Amino acid sequence: MKIASNGPCLLASLALLACSTAHANEQAPEAQSEWKVSIGPGVMVAPKYPGSNKLEVLPLPALDISYDDRFFSQGLDVLGVNVLRDENYHVGAAVSFDFQSRNEADDPRLRGLGNVHWGPKLKIFADYSVSMFTASAALYQDIAGTGQGLLASGDLAINIPYPKGWIFSFGPGVTWANATYMRTLFGVSPQQSAASGLPAHQTSSGVRDVHLNAYASYDFSKHWTGSLQVTAGRLQGSAANSPITLRKTEFNGFAALSYRF
Structure with a gap:
């Protein structure tokens, strides 16, 4: 199973991780069961909030569960379904979490x-694979009323298997965000300006970031796999120019040790 990646670096990181893990699993002997289960501990490093110059460490489970390549729980996609699927493509929907947030306590400037x-x-989401290449696209719509609007992303991954259990994957991506997302995460209204002392900043829809993903995994045995995902992104447009933004370059990392049943 391959899952389209999302634009914000946090989501792109784990989505490409899931995609590359799928390629790794395709190299291994398949069990007869329609269930595929891989689980283990993981740790993520990401910006404290979008545009922050501080990083935070968050423990997360490395989870990859699927049934008949139809239903799945994988990475930040808590529950999803491949509505259309084939050896080379998937089209479907999922309920996903990205943990993007911002609290006034995160920084005195906020x-x-x-x-x-x-x-x-x-x-x-939708993805299509041919040879070593996987192209993917995804839409993310806020359904909790958090004001995070709509995000759209496109990514390309080159998946390179190596002998003796190694898998490598890398590729570029881009994220577009609508006006609601930009206003909530990077805008400063006149009222917020008066309360915070930051200059007012009017935002608009547009490209949020461009990013590059790199992934590596190694099969220690039939069941144990170690993996590392690193993503570097560069904020663009309204996001980059916001007075909230202290660092335009975003770095994310996710390391995991998984047991495949």
């Missing part, structure tokens, strides 16, 4: 801006 809470998003 006081007066109000908090932005994380919540579930409806994800619509």
Whole structure:
């Protein structure tokens, strides 16, 4: 199973991780069961909030469960379904979490801006693979009323298997965000400006970031796999120019040790 990646670096990181893990699993002998289960501990490093110059560490399970390549729970996609599927493509939907949030307590500069809470998003995705290449696209719509609007992403991954259990994957991606998302995460209204001291900043829909993903995994045995995902992104447009943004370059990492049943 391959899942389209999402634009914000946090989501792109784990989505490409899931995609590359799928390629790794395709190399291994398949069990007869329609169930495929891989689980283990993981740790993610990501910006404290979008545009932050500080990083935070978040423990997350490395989860990959699927049934008949139809229903799945994988990475940040808590529950999903491949509506259309074939050896080379998938089209489907999922309920996904990306944990994007911002609290006034995160930085003294944010006081007066109000908090932005994380919540579930409806994800619509499609991917297509040919030879070593996987192209993917996804839409993420806020369904929790957090004001995070709509995101659209496109990514390309080159998947390179190596002998002795190694898998490598890398490729570029881009994220577009609608006006609601940009206003919530990077805008500063006149009222927020007066309360925080930051200059007012009017945002608009447009490209949020461009990013590059790199992934590597190694099969220690038939059941144990170690993996590392690193994503570097560069904020663009309204996001890059926001007075909230302290660092335009975003770095994310996810390391995991998984047991495949």
